[in-house]
Amino acid sequence: MSGHSNWPEWVYVGVVIALMCWVGAEAWEAERLVEHVPADAKTIIVTGQQWFWTFEHEDGTKEIGELHVEKGKAYKFEIHSKDVNHAFNIHDYVVLMDAIPGRVNTVWFAPMEVGTHDIQCREYCGLIHYNMRGTLIVEEPSS
Amino acid sequence: MVLELQKPRPIWQIMFSTHHTDVGLLYLIMSLGFLFLGGALALVIRAELFLPGAQIIGDAMTFNRIFTVHGTTLIFLFIIPFASAVGNYYVPIMVRYKDMAYPKLNAIAFWLIPPGGALIWLGFADFTWYATPPYSIISAPGPAADMWIFGLKILGISSVLGAINFVVTILKCKHPDMSIGQVPLLAWSFLSSSLIILVAIPTFAAALLMLLTDRLGVSGFFNPVMGGDPIAYAHLFWFTFHPEVYVLVIPAIGMMYEIIPRFSRKPIYSFNSGIFAFVLLSIVGFSSWAHHMYATGMSFTEKTVFMVGTLAAVPASAMHVFNFIATMWNGRIKFATPMMWAVGGIALFFSAGAGGVANAAMPLDFTTHDTYWVVGHFHLFVMGTIAFGSIGFVYYMFPYVTGRMYNETMGKVHFILSFIGTVLVFFTQHVLGLYGMPRRIFDYPPIPEWIAMNQIVTVGAMVIGVSMAIFLVNMIYSAGKGKLANTDDPFDLGGKYYYPFEAKNPSH
Numbered sequence: 113m114s115g116h117s118n119w120p121e122w123v124y125v126g127v128v129i130a131l132m133c134w135v136g137a138e139a140w141e142a143e144r145l146v147e148h149v150p151a152d153a154k155t156i157i158v159t160g161q162q163w164f165w166t167f168e169h170e171d172g173t174k175e176i177g178e179l180h181v182e183k184g185k186a187y188k189f190e191i192h193s194k195d196v197n198h199a200f201n202i203h204d205y206v207v208l209m210d211a212i213p214g215r216v217n218t219v220w221f222a223p224m225e226v227g228t229h230d231i232q233c234r235e236y237c238g239l240i241h242y243n244m245r246g247t248l249i250v251e252e253p254s255s
Numbered sequence: 256m257v258l259e260l261q262k263p264r265p266i267w268q269i270m271f272s273t274h275h276t277d278v279g280l281l282y283l284i285m286s287l288g289f290l291f292l293g294g295a296l297a298l299v300i301r302a303e304l305f306l307p308g309a310q311i312i313g314d315a316m317t318f319n320r321i322f323t324v325h326g327t328t329l330i331f332l333f334i335i336p337f338a339s340a341v342g343n344y345y346v347p348i349m350v351r352y353k354d355m356a357y358p359k360l361n362a363i364a365f366w367l368i369p370p371g372g373a374l375i376w377l378g379f380a381d382f383t384w385y386a387t388p389p390y391s392i393i394s395a396p397g398p399a400a401d402m403w404i405f406g407l408k409i410l411g412i413s414s415v416l417g418a419i420n421f422v423v424t425i426l427k428c429k430h431p432d433m434s435i436g437q438v439p440l441l442a443w444s445f446l447s448s449s450l451i452i453l454v455a456i457p458t459f460a461a462a463l464l465m466l467l468t469d470r471l472g473v474s475g476f477f478n479p480v481m482g483g484d485p486i487a488y489a490h491l492f493w494f495t496f497h498p499e500v501y502v503l504v505i506p507a508i509g510m511m512y513e514i515i516p517r518f519s520r521k522p523i524y525s526f527n528s529g530i531f532a533f534v535l536l537s538i539v540g541f542s543s544w545a546h547h548m549y550a551t552g553m554s555f556t557e558k559t560v561f562m563v564g565t566l567a568a569v570p571a572s573a574m575h576v577f578n579f580i581a582t583m584w585n586g587r588i589k590f591a592t593p594m595m596w597a598v599g600g601i602a603l604f605f606s607a608g609a610g611g612v613a614n615a616a617m618p619l620d621f622t623t624h625d626t627y628w629v630v631g632h633f634h635l636f637v638m639g640t641i642a643f644g645s646i647g648f649v650y651y652m653f654p655y656v657t658g659r660m661y662n663e664t665m666g667k668v669h670f671i672l673s674f675i676g677t678v679l680v681f682f683t684q685h686v687l688g689l690y691g692m693p694r695r696i697f698d699y700p701p702i703p704e705w706i707a708m709n710q711i712v713t714v715g716a717m718v719i720g721v722s723m724a725i726f727l728v729n730m731i732y733s734a735g736k737g738k739l740a741n742t743d744d745p746f747d748l749g750g751k752y753y754y755p756f757e758a759k760n761p762s763h
Contacts, residue, residue, distance in 0.1 A: 118528075121528060124573070124577050125570055125573065125574060125577075128570045128573045132569050132612070136563060136616070138616070139562060139615075139617045139618055140559055140617070142617070142618040143559075143617040144555065146618055162394075195389070195393070195394070196389050196393070197387060197389070197390065197485055199550060201625075201693070203622075203690075203691030204691075206621050206622050208622075208624060208625075209550055209552065210550050210551045212479075212486065213389060214479030214483075214485075215486070218552075230691070230700075233693070234626065234694075235387075235625055236319075236382075236383050236390070236694075237390060238319075238381075238390055239315050239316055240315060241315075241319075242315060242697045242698045242699065
């Protein structure tokens with residue numbers, strides 16, 4: 113449309129692009145830090161199946177529906193699925209990773225306080241998806 | 256335009272017609288019918304989630320079927336056919352051609368939709384609108400899943416035929432005196448969205464066939480037991496359906512481009528930036544599909560690429576918002592019902608886009624993905640933007656289609672209740688998602704915050720339900736008994752900026 117100047121639109125588009133660059137850079141930096149798994153993290157094998165979670169610690173201990181971890185230690189989850197897609201989620205610690213049959217996904221966390229938190233499935237997996245829940249129990253270190 | 260109800264014809268004349276306004280009328284009535292059906296399912300879902308425990312639906316399977324059919328219906332049987340209805344009415348007139356380029360193909364494209372819709376509704380599948388494999392291959396019960404696959408296949412063919420028709424009509428049949436840069440923005444929106452359909456849909460068409468043969472057990476594309484990979488389906492699906500989001504939203508933006516300048520009594524602030532933003536959106540729409548898949552175990556590099564691709568779509572969307580506001584600035588705005596819907600839709604479009612930026616940022620996505628945040632986010636697009644633009648356009652078209660005026664007071668009450676309801680439902684769902692409630696769940700543990708927010712959402716949904724009942728009554732009553740419209744200027748806006756509707760159909 114001729115006859116009027118477009119500078120407000122250019123300024124506006126410039127501001128939006130600058131904002132997006134800022135959001136992208138912050139997200140890139142944060143994600144880079146979050147994905148860095150500490151070297152001393154203990155591995156826990158998480159298996160999702162319709163409709164419960166199984167956990168296997170490094171020492172071979174197995175748990176179903178409940179996961180006991182110690183405060184102040186880092187844990188790396190190796191996430192498997194036996195049947196369909198699930199998503200392993202501890203919302204309070206922003207732990208979320210899909211459990212996909214035929215793949216192993218990893219995610220890590222380090223609980224800093226004693227307490228209990230909900231574990232849930234966040235990817236639709238059928239009839240009892242809504243109740244594919246578990247409990248995370250963070251305890252004082254045993255030693 | 257048609258003025259159906261002033262010159263009644265036997266219904267079969269309309270049904271077997273290939274004329275663009277007749278096909279448009281069929282699209283219009285069918286898509287609004289599915290809007291009410293799909294909306295009714297949403298009310299059932301919300302009633303069920305009002306409290307923890309089973310409320311009105313006996314079992315989880317029925318609930319899962321209801322939300323699957325709710326989503327499939329409103330996307331494929333309301334939004335897309337509604338856009339085709341508007342396109343059929345307006346595109347030939349805007350490019351000054353006597354009809355669509357291929358009238359018979361046009362009628363075929365419409366008549367593919369009822370069988371597709373029937374398959375989806377009679378089957379009532381439960382595997383979500385994403386048809387998630389390997390669940391849909393090894394676990395989803397019965398013929399429902401196969402019926403859904405065939406239904407979607409048919410609807411996909413209908414979309415492709417419709418898109419070919421729009422592209423040819425606009426590019427090849429426009430009046431020789433008219434350059435492509437003079438084609439109105441509503442027609443441009445159909446050109447952009449049709450081109451996206453032609454590029455995007457074949458991928459999903461292939462994925463559907465692969466899903467079907469997987470279900471039959473003769474292949475294992477997405478079945479890990481047979482060496483396949485469910486993530487391959489995710490890529491194929493989202494390569495179609497992220498661009499498809501723009502297929503849904505672009506015509507609604509086009510409808511707002513028709514309404515906003517008209518009721519502001521000003522020309523569009525920048526016609527060229529409107530075209531530029533449409534074209535840009537249709538291109539960058541293809542660079543962001545895997546942002547739905549951050550949590551499937553993608554590498555850091557992949558996530559970064561798709562985050563950048565997603566953020567790249569924001570300036571183009573923002574240009575539309577700017578254009579609307581700059582058009583209204585200093586205009587003599589008349590807040591008739593269509594204008595209220597369009598302005599409300601722009602406000603919600605902006606909110607939806609802002610939420611989308613948070614989703615796209617990698618670390619935040621792990622908080623929001625597959626929670627009610629996402630449900631709230633995309634509903635702000637499909638309900639807040641697309642349905643608002645579309646319903647505004649229903650009111651805008653009403654005098655041209657029926658020759659009568661709708662009841663203005665009821666239209667405004669409809670808007671106010673819908674707007675309040677939409678804000679209550681979908682903004683609250685964002686917060687609910689931050690509290691961790693997953694989507695697609697039949698029941699939830701009695702966490703006090705979850706219960707409170709679910710109740711707010713259900714109340715909001717019922718407010719929308721009431722407003723839609725008012726809409727239905729208004730449409731049916733006014734079509735027969737409303738006061739006669741002045742079809743030269745039904746909204747009493749003065750002629751200066753009014754789109755010339757003198758291209759009324761000679762054959763009616």
